[in-house]
Amino acid sequence: MTQPWTLEDLVKDARGRVTEIAAEELHHGTSRQEMVLLDVREAEETAGGTLEGAVHLPRGLLELRVQEHVARRDTPVVVYCGGGNRSALAADVLLKMGYTRVRSLAGGFERWRRLGLPITGGAGVRPPPGKKLGWDEVRREFAIVARCVPVLGEGERALVYMDHAASTHAPSSVLGAYTEFVAREYANIHRGTHHLSRKATERFEECYGIIARHVGAELQRGTICFTSNTTQAIDLCAHVLAERPGLVVTTEMEHHSNELPHRRRGPTLRARVTDEGELDLGHLEELLRGNRVKLVAVTAGSNVTGVMPDLRRVARLAHEHGALVLVDAAQALARMPIDVRDLDDPEHIDFLAGAGHKAYAPFGAGFLYGPRALLSEVPPYIPGGGTASRVTASGAEYLPAPDRHHGGTPNIAGVVGMARALAFLQAIGMEEVREHEVRLTERMLRGLRELGGITLYGPPDAHKRLGVATFNVDGVSDLLTAAVLSEEGAIAVRNGRFCSHLYMDKLLAARAKAAGGEVPTGAVRASVGLYNDESDVDRLLEYVRRVRDRQWRGRYQVKGDVVSAEFAGRCADQWMEATKD
């Protein structure tokens, strides 16, 4: 009986047929113009960087998807992996599939890196000075674009992720900077004399400037306090203003996170929205005229309709009536240019809250920008380590902001990741990011309208909203629609009432009244991001059409908790899964 083959046997056998190329030759010699460079490593391996111009196609998807990337079989192809074994096996498969000019990179990515040859990602993709990152480069940064998920009866299919309004995936350069920090620079900040602590402190300190730049802030009179998410940043703002006399005015379009923290601290009023979901500025002015208002708390962009209130007018109105302005930038941070402006400008923004997990960074870090003096005059948000300059038996002298509000060790790596993600967005250019969103949103809104049998919420003009489309397929529940999109189309959207119950109640009721039907319990939300393209929007439209035509193939069963008072605060308590017949 012959011995079973080992990995070494398989690789040796493949190498008998496959030609290798040395890293030096690939770098210096051959023209890369026509060549396709295939990176066959797993997604997580690419976090440390990739070769410039490489297409990421994990080994497991090679046979299935190679044609999408290498249309002609006589195209020169170089395959690489971590150390050169998997790429030899992959190249051998390509030869068998009829690709005639395939080579495998000897020693793989590891040898390339050891030789100090250029890589992108990992330590950070930075375009050359004066050049912006192109959309192909941007898309290549996201391992998630190669992710497949199971679909009913069809094995697996490439995922279309359209849940960016909930959280965004991090690009490999951001993950690279994050893991590099955790692996090689991890140390607590401020209190250390040792080298690593000083390095970590340096990295942490430079994040203030990067975040400030992203929102147009200066850090003399303004400052930035780090939090764990947007909700906590808003809560910190509510804490800062809690003892001031006056009311807080929120709006009917706010996420619960920009409503409940204010309610907890005192009386609030709400500015109305129109049936289209836009902020009624006349009503806001009425509230400001008729009450002593200390703060207007408004979103820069709704997580439901994407509606972007006119922040300049809101700020001017608020300041004219002696109120401060807090902007919830959870959605807007990664989607549109933001400028808080100088504190002397009548249209400036006083406080701004945001978080990394909706701006292409890992979970766990957020921030509040605000006036240094105001943030420094109130008691610490959480008194504790790092907040005081001197503690005696009976008292404590607290540091000014931001340290005053950083009780305990902050999420140092999270802050590094958040700053790196904002730098990534800046490298693309926020005007370009916005244009990309408008283009895809226009396609999505037009497509949904043209389908018919769809109820869309919010204004029809993509220029008036962030890249979010919320809709119902008439006569089909949001739950079922989202389930079919996921289980049959591999499309990730969100459904329910999006932690914005007041706004959703109003939008759903207004539409049902206009159309004369029942009020739906929720809606479906598709939200685009940096790595979506037209084909993603088209897949969404195709599967919404199937739902409209009642052409789903599975039998769907409700899973999860029954909606009850106990769970009423959550955004969605149920989901659906398909079962095969």
Ligand SMILES: Cc1ncc(COP(=O)(O)O)c(C=O)c1O
């Ligand atoms: C508009 C808006 N504000 C606030 C939040 C809360 O953000 P976080 O999860 O970062 O606390 C969200 C989250 O979806 C949001 O969309």
